[in-house]
Amino acid sequence: MDQQQYPRSSRTDRKTIEKNRRNQMKVLYSELNSLLPHQRSRVVTSLPDQIDEAVNYIKKLQTNLERLKQKKDRQTGVERIINDNNGAYGSGLHGGRLRSPQIEIREMGSALDVVLITGLDFQFMFEGSIRMLIQEGADIVNASFSVVENTIFHSIHSKINDCAPGTVAARISERLRKFVNEANATGF
Known part of the structure; x- marks a missing residue:
């Protein structure tokens, strides 16, 4: 049982x-x-x-x-930038600095925004970029930077006072890119 x-x-x-x-x-x-x-229908699903x-x-x-x-x-200019060599992201650090500074330039009418991403060893580029903008006749509206670990995010907002801002912006962009490329080539 x-x-x-x-x-x-x-x-x-x-x-x-x-x-x-x-x-x-x-x-x-x-x-x-x-x-x-939920939709407003009362259909039982x-x-x-x-x-x-x-x-x-x-x-x-x-x-x-x-x-x-x-x-x-x-919007914050912190886009991930792919390195030319190995496809790794630009945030990859080598010896406490970015392998190469990155620059992004945006032109919106008479406004010119520059975002520069560097390692700690490239701090001089911020001042050099501002100096170059002033030499070209741009008025600096706002310039700031933020440090995150071993990376510095520089942001420069400027205004071009010229009757042909597109031409001036193109010339400034060319000079800034050349400046960054030379810094990349020399390592400083």
Whole structure:
């Protein structure tokens, strides 16, 4: 008689365990569904459809997050710049400095924004860039820098006072790029 009761008790335990598992899954599905934005329709969707909706929503959020990170990087001038040699990112450090300074120049009408990313050994480039802008007749509106570990992010906002700002901006861009390239070539 003991042998017959043991299987019956075991079967009941398995049923209870399975019932508890299903109830827990329902609670989790319900919680997941409550986190999703819902349309105003009152159509009841099946569980697989709810899971598909959650997966698609999460993918959409990931895509939006990546797009916003890129936008933020573009606006702050901290875009990842690929090195010419090995495809490594420009943030890779060598001996406490960037392997090569990077410059980005943006012209917007009479405004000229310069973003310069250097290592600690290239601090002189900030002052040299400002001097060059002034020599070319640009008015410095704002100049700042931030240090993150062994990298310096320089930002210079200037205004070109000329009847042909595009020509002046092109000349300034050429001089600044040459300045950075010469610093890269000499290592200082």
